[in-house]
Amino acid sequence: MATTAPPVLPISNSQPAAAGGPGAVLTDAPANNPAFRAFINHLSTSLRHGLDQRRPWAELADRSAFSKPESFSEATLRVRKNFSYFRVNYYAVVSLILAISLLTNPFSLVLLAGLLASWTFLYLFRPSDQPLVIFGRTFSDFETLAILSGLTVFVVFLTSVGSVLVSALMLGVAAVCLHGAFRVPEDLFLDEQDASQTTGFLSFLRGPAAVATAVPAVSARV
Numbered sequence: 001m002a003t004t005a006p007p008v009l010p011i012s013n014s015q016p017a018a019a020g021g022p023g024a025v026l027t028d029a030p031a032n033n034p035a036f037r038a039f040i041n042h043l044s045t046s047l048r049h050g051l052d053q054r055r056p057w058a059e060l061a062d063r064s065a066f067s068k069p070e071s072f073s074e075a076t077l078r079v080r081k082n083f084s085y086f087r088v089n090y091y092a093v094v095s096l097i098l099a100i101s102l103l104t105n106p107f108s109l110v111l112l113a114g115l116l117a118s119w120t121f122l123y124l125f126r127p128s129d130q131p132l133v134i135f136g137r138t139f140s141d142f143e144t145l146a147i148l149s150g151l152t153v154f155v156v157f158l159t160s161v162g163s164v165l166v167s168a169l170m171l172g173v174a175a176v177c178l179h180g181a182f183r184v185p186e187d188l189f190l191d192e193q194d195a196s197q198t199t200g201f202l203s204f205l206r207g208p209a210a211v212a213t214a215v216p217a218v219s220a221r222v
Contacts, residue, residue: 054088079180094172101168108164
């Protein structure tokens with residue numbers, strides 16, 4: 001009499017593939033990275049604080065306050081005073097010109113967005129204990145940095161991105177200097193406290209404490 005073997009139950013293995021193996025992936029999304037969330041929160045807070053320091057746009061465009069400077073030294077002095085007073089407004093004008101330039105060049109916008117996303121998600125906020133694995137190949141931190149650096153050089157210098165950025169920034173700086181030279185600053189009042197608060201705008205780009213808090217993984221790599 002023939003005996004039948006008991007059916008074999010399928011066993012599912014829920015353990016992730018070993019790091020560096022063919023099926024290894026990055027399990028932690030960058031959006032769930034504490035360093036990335038801290039950086040975004042600090043960025044939004046700095047932007048809100050900076051926008052609170054902006055001057056009224058009607059004051060910026062007051063036609064009765066414009067006059068021709070009598071000398072180059074007077075124009076330079078006006079630019080310095082007006083920049084200290086309208087600093088946030090000038091940042092907004094340059095950013096607007098840069099945004100319009102990129103929007104009118106969608107190819108450059110796509111390349112720049114892809115480059116920034118690559119640096120953000122593949123290096124800056126990628127956990128240091130998880131290697132980068134693409135198509136089954138594991139890349140070290142040095143290889144990742146070299147690839148991203150080469151990609152940056154290619155995008156900025158060998159495509160239209162560099163010329164668009166430089167042209168937009170030059171146009172923005174020219175507009176700021178032109179306005180600052182012809183805007184009479186005698187009716188503007190800026191005390192030391194307001195000046196120190198205004199210079200804090202975009203401080204997340206240079207604040208060592210904020211950078212150390214937001215991106216500990218980067219400091220560990222470098």
